[in-house]
Structures are given as C-alpha cells and as structure tokens.
Amino acid sequence: MIKTILKFIFAAGIIYWLTSSGKLDFSLITKSLTTGYGWLICILCIILQDIFSAFRWRLILKPGVKSKLPALEMIKLTWIGLFFNSVLPGAVTGDLIKLVYAKDLDKDVSKTFLVTTVFMDRILGLMGLLTIMGFFSMIFYSEVVQLSPQMKPLIQINFLLFIGAIFFMTLLFLPKRFQESILNLTDMVPVLGKYISKTLSQGWLIGSDRKVILYSYLISICLQLMNIFSFWIVTSPFYGKELSFQHLVTLVPLGYIAVAVPISPSGLGVGHFAFDELFSFVGISGGAGLFNLYFLCLIFVNLLGFFPYIFSGKRHSLKETEQFENQAES
Numbered sequence: 001m002i003k004t005i006l007k008f009i010f011a012a013g014i015i016y017w018l019t020s021s022g023k024l025d026f027s028l029i030t031k032s033l034t035t036g037y038g039w040l041i042c043i044l045c046i047i048l049q050d051i052f053s054a055f056r057w058r059l060i061l062k063p064g065v066k067s068k069l070p071a072l073e074m075i076k077l078t079w080i081g082l083f084f085n086s087v088l089p090g091a092v093t094g095d096l097i098k099l100v101y102a103k104d105l106d107k108d109v110s111k112t113f114l115v116t117t118v119f120m121d122r123i124l125g126l127m128g129l130l131t132i133m134g135f136f137s138m139i140f141y142s143e144v145v146q147l148s149p150q151m152k153p154l155i156q157i158n159f160l161l162f163i164g165a166i167f168f169m170t171l172l173f174l175p176k177r178f179q180e181s182i183l184n185l186t187d188m189v190p191v192l193g194k195y196i197s198k199t200l201s202q203g204w205l206i207g208s209d210r211k212v213i214l215y216s217y218l219i220s221i222c223l224q225l226m227n228i229f230s231f232w233i234v235t236s237p238f239y240g241k242e243l244s245f246q247h248l249v250t251l252v253p254l255g256y257i258a259v260a261v262p263i264s265p266s267g268l269g270v271g272h273f274a275f276d277e278l279f280s281f282v283g284i285s286g287g288a289g290l291f292n293l294y295f296l297c298l299i300f301v302n303l304l305g306f307f308p309y310i311f312s313g314k315r316h317s318l319k320e321t322e323q324f325e326n327q328a329e330s
Contacts, residue, residue: 014269025289045230054078083305128220134162172207
C-alpha cells in the first residue's frame with residue numbers, strides 16, 4: 001500500500017511539474033477530438049493489438065497446457081489483466097490476476113509455467129520492439145541523424161539494444177547440453193539459484209517448440225508496428241513540423257521502454273516526461289501532451305476489461321492472487 005501511494009505521489013509530482021512549466025498541454029485533447037478521427041483509429045488499433053496479443057499468449061501457453069484454450073476466453077483473460085494493470089498499480093498486478101483465471105482452464109498446469117508464460121510474453125513483445133527499433137535505425141540512420149545531432153547517441157543505444165535482443169533470441173535455441181550446463185550452474189547460486197533454474201527450465205520448455213517462438217516473435221513485430229502507428233495517427237497532426245512514420249519508429253520505442261519501468265502507475269508521469277524529452281531531440285515541443293493523447297486512448301481501452309471481468313461468472317480475490325504468486329515462487 002505504501003509503495004502504491006508513493007508511486008501515485010511520484011506520478012502526480014511529475015504531472016504537476018510538466019503542467020506548471022507548460023510542457024503538458026491538456027487542450028490537445030479537445031483539439032484531437034475535433035481534428036479528424038485519429039483518436040478513433042488509435043483506439044481501434046489498440047483493441048486489435050490486445051486481441052492479437054491474446055493469440056500470442058495462447059501460442060506460448062500451448063506447450064505446457066493440455067486442455068483446450070478457447071480464443072474468446074484468452075481474449076477475455078487478456079483484457080481482465082489489462083483492466084487490473086490500470087486500476088491496481090502495485091504488488092498485485094493484472095498479469096497475476098489473469099493467471100489465477102487461466103488456472104481454471106487447466107487445473108494440472110504448473111503455476112511456475114503460467115508465470116513464465118507471462119514473462120515470455122512480455123519479453124517477446126520487447127524483442128519485437130527492439131527489432132523494429134534496430135532495423136529502422138539501420139535503414140534510416142543518415143536521415144534520422146540529419147533531423148538532429150542529438151539523435152546520434154539515441155541511435156547508438158538502439159543498436160546496442162537490438163544486439164541484446166538478437167542475443168536473447170539465440171539463447172532460447174541453445175542445444176540441450178548447454179541448457180543443462182547453465183541449469184547446473186544456477187543451482188549452485190545461493191538462495192535464488194533454485195528459483196532461477198526453475199524459471200529457465202520453464203522458459204526453455206516454451207522455447208523447445210521453435211514454431212511457437214518464431215510465430216510469437218513475428219506477431220510481436222507486427223503488434224509493435226501497430227502500436228507505434230496508433231501513437232503516430234493520434235499525435236501527428238500536432239507535431240508542427242514534418243516527422244514521418246519511419247523516423248518516429250526510431251524514437252517512440254525508447255519512450256515505451258521507459259513507460260514499462262514499474263515506478264509509476266501505468267507509466268503515468270514517467271511516460272509524459274520521457275516523451276517530452278525524446279520529442280525535444282527532433283525539435284518538437286510538447287511531447288508530454290502528445291503522449292497524453294495516446295495514454296488516454298490506451299487507458300480507455302484497458303478499462304473496457306471491466307466488462308469481461310464482470311461477466312466472467314467466477315470471482316477470484318486478491319488474496320488468492322497473492323497466494324498464487326507465493327506458490328509459484330516456492
């Protein structure tokens with residue numbers, strides 16, 4: 001509870017500073033609603049992303065789940081998780097809540113495996129984002145650097161992150177003997193060794209089906225492109241200068257990575273600050289207000305998860321969720 005309150009205070013402090021300094025312009029919300037249908041296209045894109053991300057998670061779950069995984073049920077669980085991620089920032093996340101519901105689909109599935117699937121789902125999503133960022137940074141390097149000298153170090157960071165993504169994907173396909181050697185080493189680590197070993201083994205269980213990893217990775221790339229497009233379509237009318245989609249792709253992913261750091265509720269405040277700084281590198285002011293347009297569309301879609309939660313029929317308490325996490329770690 002204290003951690004959650006501190007997160008809200010931290011986010012509120014950033015929002016207050018951005019607003020009082022004129023960096024966060026709330027009038028863009030009204031302008032967006034009266035300037036075309038970018039906000040509507042953004043919302044539809046985010047909804048499509050959530051639907052296809054449910055199919056990606058379904059793919060990742062298949063190697064360890066014997067029961068059927070109905071597509072509609074997976075979409076409902078994904079949306080429930082997104083809803084609670086938005087309304088319950090803190091130790092008990094929406095991901096854990098959706099896993100408690102997912103356990104109802106197959107009582108025999110390991111809780112550690114379920115937790116690992118969410119971890120892999122997030123990681124593969126990140127790998128897709130880093131791949132897009134690295135690819136576009138290489139293709140349009142000279143053009144992006146010409147936008148501003150400040151973009152050069154950012155592009156270099158993009159390259160490093162891209163190399164890291166390739167390295168991680170390679171680890172998933174290590175031969176069995178190398179996996180066993182790494183597991184033997186992690187078992188020797190005091191306290192955390194057993195937990196790390198269990199998580200790695202579950203991750204390699206998913207990675208043993210190369211088609212699952214490949215398809216999930218390709219889906220992640222498509223979803224991240226759609227995610228960046230949804231940002232571009234709702235914000236581009238307010239740039240005040242020309243900034244093409246392919247150039248934006250080298251910039252926005254770094255902002256998304258900052259938003260993913262769990263130091264504020266749903267990236268509130270942190271995302272606004274990060275995008276304000278990033279857009280200043282290409283000579284565009286008011287990046288916080290631009291991010292705010294996308295942020296409001298995202299939260300609106302996440303809150304729609306209230307409806308599948310209400311009509312799910314079965315209710316799980318937060319205490320069950322905490323017990324689920326503790327049992328998965330033991």
